[in-house]
Amino acid sequence: MRTDSLPTLDARKRPRQARSQATVDTIFEATIQVLLAEGLPRLTTIRVAERAGVSVGTLYQYYPQKQALLFAVLQRHLEQVARTVDEAALSMHGATLAQMVRTIVTAFVKIKTQNLAESRALYAVATELDSREYVQSIKQRNRAALEAMLRTASDARFADISTVTFMFAGVMIGPIQVLLEGEPTPEMLKLLPEQLVSVCLGYLEREALRPA
Amino acid sequence: MRTDSLPTLDARKRPRQARSQATVDTIFEATIQVLLAEGLPRLTTIRVAERAGVSVGTLYQYYPQKQALLFAVLQRHLEQVARTVDEAALSMHGATLAQMVRTIVTAFVKIKTQNLAESRALYAVATELDSREYVQSIKQRNRAALEAMLRTASDARFADISTVTFMFAGVMIGPIQVLLEGEPTPEMLKLLPEQLVSVCLGYLEREALRPA
Amino acid sequence: MRTDSLPTLDARKRPRQARSQATVDTIFEATIQVLLAEGLPRLTTIRVAERAGVSVGTLYQYYPQKQALLFAVLQRHLEQVARTVDEAALSMHGATLAQMVRTIVTAFVKIKTQNLAESRALYAVATELDSREYVQSIKQRNRAALEAMLRTASDARFADISTVTFMFAGVMIGPIQVLLEGEPTPEMLKLLPEQLVSVCLGYLEREALRPA
Amino acid sequence: MRTDSLPTLDARKRPRQARSQATVDTIFEATIQVLLAEGLPRLTTIRVAERAGVSVGTLYQYYPQKQALLFAVLQRHLEQVARTVDEAALSMHGATLAQMVRTIVTAFVKIKTQNLAESRALYAVATELDSREYVQSIKQRNRAALEAMLRTASDARFADISTVTFMFAGVMIGPIQVLLEGEPTPEMLKLLPEQLVSVCLGYLEREALRPA
DNA sequence: CATGAATGAGAGTTCATTCAT
DNA sequence: GATGAATGAACTCTCATTCAT
Known part of the structure; x- marks a missing residue:
């Protein structure tokens, strides 16, 4: 089975301000919520961002790929x-x-x-x-x-x-x-x-x- | 978790002729082969059809949705x-x-x-x-x-x-x-x-x- | 200067039907037209497809990446x-x-x-x-x-x-x-x-x- | 070719203080460095700011658009x-x-x-x-x-x-x-x-x- | 003035599915 | 019946730019 090894799954940026730590947490919780409410196949970056109340761009600031999101959870x-x-x-x-x-x-x-x-x-x-x-x-x-x-x-x-x-x-x-x-x-x-x-x-x- | 109950998964047409049965089997085996060789994320209807040596159209004749394919396996x-x-x-x-x-x-x-x-x-x-x-x-x-x-x-x-x-x-x-x-x-x-x-x-x- | 070598630029699929040869040509001409009318920075796959009167999907059937389009021209x-x-x-x-x-x-x-x-x-x-x-x-x-x-x-x-x-x-x-x-x-x-x-x-x- | 005449490219603020002039120069040099090291497609405002050791905000203080940066070089x-x-x-x-x-x-x-x-x-x-x-x-x-x-x-x-x-x-x-x-x-x-x-x-x- | 978190439009690309031939 | 060209919604991800702190 093909398994192209993926780039690092870790989060990109360690946030420096308190504000952004809160954002990271929000996104994290939103991921879990979407996962439970919609199921893995419907877990998209857009949906997670929406649920977290932030823009996709913000999401990607902290989780540079969709997989990083899941990996964190x-x-x-x-x-x-x-x-x-x-x-x-x-x-x-x-x-x-x-x-x-x-x-x-x-x-x-x-x-x-x-x-x-x-x-x-x-x-x-x-x-x-x-x-x-x-x-x-x-x-x-x-x-x-x-x-x-x-x-x-x-x-x-x-x-x-x-x-x-x-x-x-x-x-x-x-x-x-x-x-x-x-x-x-x-x-x-x-x-x-x-x-x-x-x-x-x-x-x-x-x-x-x-x-x- | 949202589970929009999916349209019947085994709605595949029971073929009456021997030739058709052979086609169904070929597609079935192709699905397994693609699954093992490429993994689930790369299992697409086109790839399965190619591997089976039939067109997508034919595949859909027997398995009206991708999920039916997987369900059969x-x-x-x-x-x-x-x-x-x-x-x-x-x-x-x-x-x-x-x-x-x-x-x-x-x-x-x-x-x-x-x-x-x-x-x-x-x-x-x-x-x-x-x-x-x-x-x-x-x-x-x-x-x-x-x-x-x-x-x-x-x-x-x-x-x-x-x-x-x-x-x-x-x-x-x-x-x-x-x-x-x-x-x-x-x-x-x-x-x-x-x-x-x-x-x-x-x-x-x-x-x-x-x-x- | 980083120059990640790109995948093949050649077109993906040699079309077999006359219909699709026409499509390929249409896309090709559309690419030139967009290039001249809008300039390279505004040449996007969507715009080319629109100008060609086909869907993006069709475009990608014949030119598997944007670059293939440009390379062809x-x-x-x-x-x-x-x-x-x-x-x-x-x-x-x-x-x-x-x-x-x-x-x-x-x-x-x-x-x-x-x-x-x-x-x-x-x-x-x-x-x-x-x-x-x-x-x-x-x-x-x-x-x-x-x-x-x-x-x-x-x-x-x-x-x-x-x-x-x-x-x-x-x-x-x-x-x-x-x-x-x-x-x-x-x-x-x-x-x-x-x-x-x-x-x-x-x-x-x-x-x-x-x-x- | 569409050429929406762009807003002035050299609209950068002429800095009055020595410190500001130094910042402008730093950004300018960083732009060249990024250009050579990464190539034009990877030249982003954030990367330039990082290389220059300033924030994006500061960069925009002196070069109000990305194009102004390139134009200066x-x-x-x-x-x-x-x-x-x-x-x-x-x-x-x-x-x-x-x-x-x-x-x-x-x-x-x-x-x-x-x-x-x-x-x-x-x-x-x-x-x-x-x-x-x-x-x-x-x-x-x-x-x-x-x-x-x-x-x-x-x-x-x-x-x-x-x-x-x-x-x-x-x-x-x-x-x-x-x-x-x-x-x-x-x-x-x-x-x-x-x-x-x-x-x-x-x-x-x-x-x-x-x-x- | 400086910072960097946040934005969101927009890009490239994929793929289940349809339907004229 | 069989074919495969065509569709387009949906997805992941990027980046110039803004603005509260």
Whole structure:
């Protein structure tokens, strides 16, 4: 598949005046709003500018390409996820498997479901954006945090820890994603954390080495 | 999100003559080829027609809108997945949990990874196409098949079987999707089925009611 | 100076139907008309399409970029010049210096002044178009024809013939260009050929080797 | 050709203070630098302001339109050329034809080739700027100076002196321009003055009236 | 006076779709 | 039925110019 590598996705200009920082924020929020209200295919620079109440020219002053707009939104979301996982994982160093799983799952579910619509929309963004490299790096960062945590479990040790971590992470994401893509009932959302804990714990205990 | 319900996507004329059927197939295959070779953003009706060796006019004779083209491709893929799962599930009625899981996982992994590129490309198609309803219906159908199967397990019974099925399905999809989005090493792909079995079995055994 | 090399300037599609050949011609003529009526800075694809009575889309079917439009016009003009010089030079092989000069100058002046406005406009086009390579190649071709001719002069021989040819050609172009850029009076135009003959002959006779 | 006569191009405010004069000069130099480094199509007011280290607002204080900027650069160049020719011509009053030609050609070649890149770039500026009138006036001034000089030649007299002057000037410009448009070898540049002298002298001697 | 954020008309280009041949 | 020329709305992006601070 042709994937002409794109120019930098980062924003062009770091604004110096307070006025323009406000503008940047407005545009950013407008992007999310358009994304949610109209969907990715109808997200055009003109529409975002209109919604933000600025001219296209202003938009391009801060986001030099349409893709930079989307990338910014994606970035904020993923950065948030990564930070949350990092912190949760770090706080559980030395705990038991059960404690670890419960904490991580809770944090993960919370951040993904609290802004449900945004999360949903961003899946589409990520695929359309040739941001694979960036998305992968975030996932990698998450896995590293989880792996470091698992190594310190007080009640378990693993033979192939990187595979175990990969599955652990994947298994958490799977049902959440499926849920996001559908129309989850509140009921389902309430059940989810407990179920995910069960899934993860079931797997990890199975893979843990028996103490001789 | 605005979803001006689109004019019927599968409104394509069912051709009566053999020659016409051949044309439809040619166009269909051309669509997949263009999708894989050029990517969704470069998939234009003209390019598909060229690749198929027909004129745009002819293409529109059979697929009255571009979306119908994409929908057809998506449909065939999902239909295949659904059929595979249906059959695997049906063949395992009455078996043990372990046998069931092993069979389903194997079938699922096989169909998703044998045509890795296509699966990946279709993910983008699905998001761009507002085909949520259809995708959901396929997932629903899959879950129904799985649930029916689980009910007949010779060595287990479940309290909330629909939730269990939901998680079972979600848990299979998760790691596969994560793998597809990255650059899976052959090694990883080899490990995957066994790991998935472990995940699913770990969960299902945990959720199974203890026989008194 | 940055000169990002541009993609091919050639026309995209060789039309197959008579209808479209007519369209191509219409667009071509419209380009010249807009160029003359509005000037290069106001020559936009929309304006050309309007003048041609077709839609922009149609224009782009045949000239995939704006530059292709300009290049086509430039090309036709230069090709005409080159052909004229080639033929005139060839027809004078073996003649005397005076005959050669008279013929060449006449041909050159005629072709440059018969379509005065077009010639004038094309200078601007050539500089804006990064067509240096092409323009150079035409000039080279002209010089080659002139040099071949001079070698056969029945009444003269030259020591450094390539330099002499270069000056001969340059000396013809100079006053013509100056004339084109101004508002030449008809009187001036009438005097021009005789004067150019005088210039060229004066130079060439001066540079010719004295027969021992 | 439409030539909406443009608002005065040199409407720039004559600054009264030394500091302002310095700013004007800085902007002026920045314009030339951008022109040479980036080319005319990439010469934007913002880029010029950046290069000059001032804001766009300041730039507009002194050059109320972009065209004024370009016009100023063009003007300085042409003024320089005109002055050089004026002085050279004046200094040769009463000399022989050969002395005149040698001096004028030398001065002309020197000024045109010493800043080759600038000359080239300005050609594009002149065409984009609708400055024909001004360019013509400079040429007229040059011709006047040359004609005045030729009238005093100690060893020649001409029947139609204004035509002779026109050709003399045109003949000097032609080969130089051709050279500038190509990639002149240093070798060529060294030969040029001598050759031009030959051309001009050949012509002028031919056109000089025989002393009875 | 200087700044630089904001403007918005206008440019080049693409592509789903139609319809005369 | 098949063809492919023609359409034109819509998109991304640029840049000369203005004006509140």
